[in-house]
Amino acid sequence: MRGLAEIYLQQFKTGVASMLQYRATLVIWLIGNILEPLIYLVVWSTVSRSTGGSIGGYEARDFAAYYIVLMLVNQVTFTWVMYEFEYRIREGLFSAVLLHPVHPIHADIAENLSSKVVSLPFVVAAAAGLSAIFHPAFNITLSMAAAFVPALVLAFLVRFLVDWTVALAAFWTTRVSAINQIHFMAVLFFSGQIAPLTVLPRPLQVVATILPFRWMIGFPVELVLGRLTPAQVLTGFAAQAAWLGAAAVVLRFAWRVSVKKYSAVGA
């Protein structure tokens, strides 16, 4: 355990150092992560104002609150492992990874966290700025805030394991960008990013509840904004735990098969 903690610490430091080397990239990436929810915020606020009231239980100020929190949650749970995998396979960097006596996912998690730490202050500042402009309706209770923390951690883990598993596609095909595109569309649609799920038609809501994506982003947002009943909160935690377990099992299996494939063809 101590050995692993040491790896996380070193990888974390390395990640921070690498991030700081690329200030311009960091800024562009941040702008993207802030702009996307901002666009949805503006669109939905405008729509709700022009219909003269609320859509799916959201008024203009609720949309503001929803998207500002979503921006923070997305920032915490976001990964780019698909691009990393594609790059590693293309550049033949995986061999070095496979020669290390440690599972590569640890390095990826640590690196992801390091970049989050570097960018978090900026996103928090952006959230404060947007709050000043859009006057969001926050009614956050202490108990919801307390429940939000584990929900966010679970959301991060579920999203990381799912993304990492999908990224393994890079071992099988050279055209991973198509797969990534589909995955991103699914996340965008079913996670509550493009719209809060209660705004979507009923059948889509049901689908979203079954799929893992809502539990990676939408659930913690709805939870902290007090939009869920205690029963729904418990169901949400159960869904997160179930998806985490399922993703871990699938990842283990998929990793083994992918490495076997890699060592058969020798990319």
Place this chain on the structure above:
Amino acid sequence: METAPAIRVRDLKKTYLVSEREPGLRAALASLVRRPKSEVRAVDGISFDLAPGEIVGFLGPNGAGKTTTLKMLSGLLHPTAGELSVVSYVPWKRDKAFLRQITLVMGQRNQLVWDIPAADSFELNRAIYRLPPADFRRTLDELIALLELEPLLTKPVRNLSLGERMKCEIAAALLHRPGVVFLDEPTIGLDVTMQRRIRAFIADYNRRNGATVLLTSHYMADVEALCKRVIVIHQGKLLFDGELASLVQRFTAHKTIVVQLKDCAADLRAYGEVVSCEDGRLTLRVPKTETARVTAQLLADLPVIDLTVADPPIEEVIERVFAQEAA
């Protein structure tokens, strides 16, 4: 009792399946439906042993199967058939204890994180290999001294020159003091001074740690300086396994005579095979047994300014080995 070999390879095979496609649009469309596959035998039944502490040169032309073999030995590739054991482990199982005992240096971008100084990558490897800080420090100081890394440690890796980066790569790959070292072209693209330094370092590492080293190189100077024994493969098959000296003996029935004349006007084909002639500097290849006779005759018949007799360069010997196999 004989000691167990560090590396044991028996009838090792690796076959790749590759898709084939004719050029042209029609073939491109056809390939949407059906892709004919063909087998490529990259390694085709080779066997050898390496004793602990041995340095062996692994030679062969491009595509001979050298890298494939090294990848199988280090556990990156699963053999199609055959037996393989490295320090008593089956490499492809990639046991953590196995991975701690080996290293593979391949190409220019492996161990080091591109954007940060090499010193930080070394720290990362310390954590990955769980090296006790004192051991790590000692090994690192040694590597820094031997490879003269001191001025490079604080520069981001991407700002290093090719040779500087290679030195850092080698250091990173050896921090955990592996007992088995696979080196794939460790000196490629480096200038002569740097090549010599890396060569000296490899010899030194082998001496100090009793490490078993298998190395491929296109520079015969590397092989001549480091390896008593060479293994030559060609088209996946073992051509030669033995002392470098006997490789030269066995595959060269010729000597090279270089004669300095005034110009290249004279026709010397009667004396032997004319390899080249530049500014009167003429290179002849003659059968070994004929050397004395031809030399005497040249000196008698022609206004020779200078004359030397030599074994052909080792590159040429190797080239002949492959040519002979192909014929």
